[in-house]
Amino acid sequence: MKGTMLRSVQASLRRGPNASSSPSSFRLLCRDYSSESAPNRKVAVLGAAGGIGQPLALLMKLNPLVSNLALYDIAGTPGVAADVGHINTRSQVAGYMGEDQLAQALEGSDVVIIPAGVPRKPGMTRDDLFNINAGIVKSLCTAIAKYCPNALVNMISNPVNSTVPIAAEIFKKAGTYDEKKLFGVTTLDVVRAKTFYAGKANVPVAGVNVPVVGGHAGITILPLFSQATPEANNLSDEDIKALTKRTQDGGTEVVEAKAGKGSATLSMAYAGAIFADACLKGLNGVPDVVECSFVQSSITELPFFASKVKLGKNGVEEIMGLGLLSDYEKQGLESLKPELKASIEKGIKYANQS
Known part of the structure; x- marks a missing residue:
């Protein structure tokens, strides 16, 4: 039973919720890799x-698709690595702890995922988060630039609208x-909207x-519920407004439901x-891997914007347009x-004055 469950989860991760072309959240892409044929890939999680x-x-x-998993944090990672490592x-x-081991955690990484920082608590705004997490992101990115400058960087640390800049x-x-x-991970918004x-x-x-x-x-x-598939003709304008608001407030919904004891973890x-799975597939040459992400973009007048992007061997292969929008x-x-x-300007200002 346990083996069946494990294989099911692994199969789910091998499939990605392709944001544009896949009719199923877990449909296999045109080409996939088994653990035997996949190239070696190192993934580092900072804040593990x-x-x-x-x-x-x-x-x-x-x-x-992961052959080497490096887990880093300021404390506690040896235990997490030992626990996960038994799977x-x-x-x-491998678990790495403290600034003196950060270089070892990062060296040779193909993908670096950054969930480091403090979570939201009841009453905490994203500006409050900024004051703490901006310094953490700056320190980690300085190390990334030095030890694995060619890695794909997946930014989870909030506020993403500022931490990516x-x-x-x-x-x-x-x-x-x-x-x-460089990617701001906005996939949770897509997951919630779906x-x-x-x-x-x-x-x-x-x-x-x-x-x-x-x-x-x-x-x-x-x-963009007007572009949702399958099309739902039974939803009113008020339904769409309510769905939009709930998607926007999804994080707050979880923070309040956990009553101060956590956020959307x-x-x-x-x-x-x-x-991260989509990034790995892109690096490995899987075609037509598309996800929404907050990236440097010219599809609006803003320097960064989240939209559908096609992922490839060098990261972003194509930034896709917004398509037809409802009024x-x-x-x-x-x-x-x-x-x-x-938010973008706040991040840029912080990075250049500190």
């Missing part, structure tokens, strides 16, 4: 002993910035796709694992721009 980091470490251990899957696991500026200062290799849409439309969630564009906080999160770990979505797009612009 935290609320997101631990379940993310577990999910990455289950991914057959009978392909990857070799911070990372970009740090990499620019180090002379290592490659806009194709779940909420499927429930309201009464359709199987496995077949649902919903692009989510903009940013990764509050009104900057813009799910498990669903975020799942979303982070899905996006409600057009209004939402214009409404989000000032807030997203301010």
